[in-house]
Amino acid sequence: MSDASSRRATRARHDALVVLLQDGVNGVDALADRVGVSASTVRRDLARLQREGRIARTYGGALVRDGFTERSFGESAQLNQAAKAAIADAALDLVPPGGTVFLDAGTTCLALARRLVDRGPLTVVTRGLEAAQLLVRGEQVTVTLLGGDVRPLSHGLVGPLATLTLQRLTVDVAFLGADAVDPERGLGEPTAEETYVKEVAASRATDVVILADGSKLGPATLQAWLPLEPAWTVVTDATASVAAVERLRSDGVRVAVSD
Structure with missing residues (x-):
């Protein structure tokens, strides 16, 4: 044969x-x-x-595997908590002292927000409602909350107002969440408007870091994808597929695997 x-x-x-x-x-x-x-x-x-x-x-x-079903923020918050905490700890080293960062919506980015409350002086631009409510408690943290429409499940702001605000700003690092990270297709989300706001945030950043636990790495039945750029960084945990990690690295994407 x-x-x-x-x-x-x-x-x-x-x-x-x-x-x-x-x-x-x-x-x-x-x-x-x-x-x-x-x-x-x-x-x-x-x-x-x-x-x-x-x-x-x-x-x-x-x-x-079932087709992808978007979870509510509350449901997502109960999943993979240890992995998200480890990812947040690893991502903290990528936050520039006294800098400006974009922080995406989602529960993994919220785990990072918990570590930034006492990290100031720092400016955080975010589209996540929970992250903004938490970070505003930080005495040396300046919080900029994007405008726009609130997605009911993720509590993330999207739409023309959100992207218009981002287009007027620059940040040192954009920390992006993801519903999937596929080495072939990129960063996956349920809707094009979510991938677009992430794309604009990435375009305004010197560095881009994707925070995604191991369950997010690999193919998924999602409709909207943002291609990954070489020199972006993915921070994940030890449960991530070895094959997916190796493929990302072969494409020039930096991958940090937290303990």
């Missing part, structure tokens, strides 16, 4: 495995019987499908 034929056969087998999983067939042995290969081959196939983000592994088998 030629290499091209072998690749087609592998893709066809992978597609068949995904269909079987969707139909409720689970367990390595059962899957191996249905597609006509060995159990060890199925395990390798499942591992690859997991790396590609098409499935999630379970004990003894796998399941197909």
Whole structure:
């Protein structure tokens, strides 16, 4: 069999495995019987499908990932709290003393905001309601809250007023949140208006840092993407896919993995 034929056969087998999983067939042995290969081959196939983000592994088998569903701010705040705290600790080293930073909406950026309250003197431009309420307590922190429309789930400000304000400012570092970081497509969000406000923030910054826990790295079923630029930095945690981290680095993106 030629290499091209072998690749087609592998893709066809992978597609068949995904269909079987969707139909409720689970367990390595059962899957191996249905597609006509060995159990060890199925395990390798499942591992690859997991790396590609098409499935999630379970004990003894796998399941197909659901399509992306945007969570509310409160629900997101309950997830991966230790990872977000570790990311915030690592990102703190990238905050310039006495500088000006943009801080995105979202719970990982809020974890960084908690560390910036006593970090002044510092100017923080933010589109996150919770971050602004927290940072205004800092005696030496100047807070600029963007105008715009409030997204009900993320509590982030978007729209022409938000981007117009950003276009009048410059910042030393833009700290961006993300619903996904895909090495192929970039930073993913549910809506184009969210990716656009991030794109404008990035264009006004000397440095760009994306804060994303390991669950965010990899393919996702999102509609709007902001391509990553070489020399941007992604700060993530130790649960991140090794393959995704290596791909990002190969494309020139700096990746810092927090403990």
